[in-house]
Amino acid sequence: MYAYDDFDADFVRARVADFRKQVERRIDGSLTEDEFKPLRLMNGLYLQLHAYMLRVAIPYGTLNSRQMRQLAMIAERWDKGYGHFTTRQNVQFNWPKLKDVPDILDALADVEMHAIQTSGNCIRNVTADHFAGAAADEIEDPRPTAELLRQWSTDHPEFQFLPRKFKIAITGSPNDRAVTKAHDIGLRMVRNAAGEPGYEVIVGGGLGRTPMIGKTVRDFVPKVDLLPYLEAILRVYNLAGRRDNKYKARIKILVHETGTDEIKAMMEEAFAEQKAVFQAPPADLVACIEAAFAPPDFDNTQSLAFDRAQADDPVFRSFVETNVAEHRNPAYGIVSVSLKPVGGTPGDASADQMRVLADLAERYGHDELRVSHEQNIILPHVRKADIPAVHAALKKAGLATANIGLLSDIIACPGMDYCALATARSIPIAQEIATHFDALKLERDIGPLKIKISGCINACGHHHVGHIGILGLDKAGVENYQITLGGDGTETATIGERTGPGFAAEDLIPAIEAIIDTYLDLRHTGEETFLAAYRRLGPQPFKDAIYDGQRASARAA
Amino acid sequence: MPRQKHPQIVTANDLFEGDVIYLTGEGGWTRVHGDAAVADDPDEAQRLLAIAQAQPAQIVGAYLADAAIGPDGRPQPVHFREAFRTRGPSNYFHGKQAEL
Numbered sequence A: 001m002y003a004y005d006d007f008d009a010d011f012v013r014a015r016v017a018d019f020r021k022q023v024e025r026r027i028d029g030s031l032t033e034d035e036f037k038p039l040r041l042m043n044g045l046y047l048q049l050h051a052y053m054l055r056v057a058i059p060y061g062t063l064n065s066r067q068m069r070q071l072a073m074i075a076e077r078w079d080k081g082y083g084h085f086t087t088r089q090n091v092q093f094n095w096p097k098l099k100d101v102p103d104i105l106d107a108l109a110d111v112e113m114h115a116i117q118t119s120g121n122c123i124r125n126v127t128a129d130h131f132a133g134a135a136a137d138e139i140e141d142p143r144p145t146a147e148l149l150r151q152w153s154t155d156h157p158e159f160q161f162l163p164r165k166f167k168i169a170i171t172g173s174p175n176d177r178a179v180t181k182a183h184d185i186g187l188r189m190v191r192n193a194a195g196e197p198g199y200e201v202i203v204g205g206g207l208g209r210t211p212m213i214g215k216t217v218r219d220f221v222p223k224v225d226l227l228p229y230l231e232a233i234l235r236v237y238n239l240a241g242r243r244d245n246k247y248k249a250r251i252k253i254l255v256h257e258t259g260t261d262e263i264k265a266m267m268e269e270a271f272a273e274q275k276a277v278f279q280a281p282p283a284d285l286v287a288c289i290e291a292a293f294a295p296p297d298f299d300n301t302q303s304l305a306f307d308r309a310q311a312d313d314p315v316f317r318s319f320v321e322t323n324v325a326e327h328r329n330p331a332y333g334i335v336s337v338s339l340k341p342v343g344g345t346p347g348d349a350s351a352d353q354m355r356v357l358a359d360l361a362e363r364y365g366h367d368e369l370r371v372s373h374e375q376n377i378i379l380p381h382v383r384k385a386d387i388p389a390v391h392a393a394l395k396k397a398g399l400a401t402a403n404i405g406l407l408s409d410i411i412a413c414p415g416m417d418y419c420a421l422a423t424a425r426s427i428p429i430a431q432e433i434a435t436h437f438d439a440l441k442l443e444r445d446i447g448p449l450k451i452k453i454s455g456c457i458n459a460c461g462h463h464h465v466g467h468i469g470i471l472g473l474d475k476a477g478v479e480n481y482q483i484t485l486g487g488d489g490t491e492t493a494t495i496g497e498r499t500g501p502g503f504a505a506e507d508l509i510p511a512i513e514a515i516i517d518t519y520l521d522l523r524h525t526g527e528e529t530f531l532a533a534y535r536r537l538g539p540q541p542f543k544d545a546i547y548d549g550q551r552a553s554a555r556a557a
Numbered sequence B: 001m002p003r004q005k006h007p008q009i010v011t012a013n014d015l016f017e018g019d020v021i022y023l024t025g026e027g028g029w030t031r032v033h034g035d036a037a038v039a040d041d042p043d044e045a046q047r048l049l050a051i052a053q054a055q056p057a058q059i060v061g062a063y064l065a066d067a068a069i070g071p072d073g074r075p076q077p078v079h080f081r082e083a084f085r086t087r088g089p090s091n092y093f094h095g096k097q098a099e100l
Helices: A006-027 A033-042 A065-078 A098-110 A143-153 A223-240 A251-258 A260-277 A283-292 A305-312 A314-323 A351-364 A384-396 A427-440 A505-522 A530-537 A540-556 B042-053 B080-087
Strands: A045-047 A052-056 A082-085 A091-093 A168-171 A185-191 A197-203 A215-222 A324-326 A332-337 A348-350 A369-371 A377-383 A451-454 A468-475 A478-485 B008-014 B020-023 B059-069 B075-077
Touching: A006 A033, A006 A098, A033 A045, A052 A098, A065 A082, A065 A091, A065 A098, A065 A351, A082 A351, A143 A168, A143 A223, A143 A283, A185 A223, A197 A223, A215 A223, A215 A260, A223 A251, A223 A260, A251 A260, A305 A314, A305 A384, A314 A324, A314 A332, A314 A384, A332 A384, A348 A351, A351 A369, A351 A377, A351 A384, A377 A384, A427 A451, A427 A505, A468 A505, A478 A505, A505 A530, A505 A540, A530 A540, B008 B042, B020 B042, B042 B059, B059 B080, B075 B080
Parallel strands: A168 A185, A451 A468
Antiparallel strands: A045 A052, A052 A091, A082 A091, A082 A348, A185 A197, A197 A215, A324 A332, A332 A377, A369 A377, A468 A478, B008 B020, B008 B059, B059 B075
8 A cells, every 4th residue: 555755744744734723713713714614625624414524535445454443533532433435435524523623634644644635626536446456357456546646636736726626536447346437537447559558538427417428538548648648638627617607617518518529639739738848757756656556465375265154154155246256366355345234324334343344454354445436345355265254253243234236235425414415315215225125135136236326416426327326306395306217337337317207205115116126027037137127128117117106006095 | 575485593503513503582592493583574584694694703604594483482494404404314313313
């Protein structure tokens, strides 16, 4: 893992010291809220519905056991004993007090963490494939590039006041687990004809009010040209992006309104200028970053413990089926720890659970943890022989839910239970869906299914790319939920289609059940996934099922 | 000025704690929705809002919210968002529902 050098450490400490004084000046009345708000947002501090919320960056979703333990300590000392992992691989504390926040930021700095650029119209925390460095299908670990991007974008003087926020996602694998096509910039590692790794650059994707799939502006950018190329993209956006209307200010609108060919030409022109003057990062820095992400010392000792445990224990076997993914080293597995217990809050972990995860990472996982955008925690490098022990420890901590990629592995934004922007609640909907289908015991039969829920049009819950997406709205003072179907956040990214009018909360579960029953009735075989069936069948059978059902129940009532 | 459909109260967040507060008739603040001062007409609502906004060192983001008068004569929230603000989140017993 990358370790801070003196520059990083001093920079983060200096920001905490500045913010401490800013908080003091706000409390003594020398700063108004209008003056203070941009300063607190620069440091990740939001004011939500019931309290302040501190959003802490977890760069490219990677952390070690010491950092996870510190998050647990912060949760207990200054919050209510838990943290919420988000769809941007961050962690949020929902109950800090204003006066405590500088101390929290100092505690974060103690373990090389911060909350910088987790808000505001700047380049936000760069997200990455949560299997980076471990995945069997990966070309190369993309995190050295992600770390370079973190350093390049942190306090970048040209890009602190962009028209709107700016999100970059990166993957080193052909199987896109980082939703790169729904980001302002998506970077997908590819090889050129000479076999050298570089990046396909995708621009102008995004969800929110106007969902768009990103457009490829360059099939291949060599690594050495990546930073000047990104600077060119950002410069074009910074100058030409709209500032007249917040809802039209993201780069996706600029790309859409300008046209892909025209915007490509503008970016290429800016790139030619930028490349000539760009000062490349020193080679020793790049080498140092790459060395920090060198693969761990894998232990290739063969063992039958893994196979034996699968043969002996059906619960373990079921866990392996869903929660263990193929590792680049055949003696290892990637363990996904679900933060979606049935009836729980997606993405929440208690301080005790965080400590268990930290202990497991330290003892069995080369001291690495990842946060996924699907709000789960990953132990990326676990010897297969150790997975039974990891599973046993997870079970004790209430962390062994075997549902990764299944119906109850639901993404949900905080919604109106916490968020000041929300128009409806998300968490209770996720809880009800998981509980309802758990009682039916159909989850395994249904197979891979991604349900994603957002509590407002800003789409933090990625509902547009859910196989089943749910969007909570305020319809004349009542919570109302729209359904979209057929969304996909992977390399075959697709925006889901709205089924039609929304549903009151109490009618939503029957509608979801009707959709799933339709799938189970119409799928070719057990092998045809929900998404594949939807793509084959189109929306009509599903619409018929949910709206005819609704009319029938209205007649009956 | 258009007639208002509902009586209104003034609500904000406390600067220090961040929690939901309501303006009282004395120009101070309460954590209890039912103890909020009620404005029956737009002029009174604007007067109360101005009192709140004159206290930037204690509060953040004051605004007017619709209320209904309950059987006990005290204001109750009309919109579900305001109802949630009187209680706290629905996934944990945290916030006002636990503290008041």
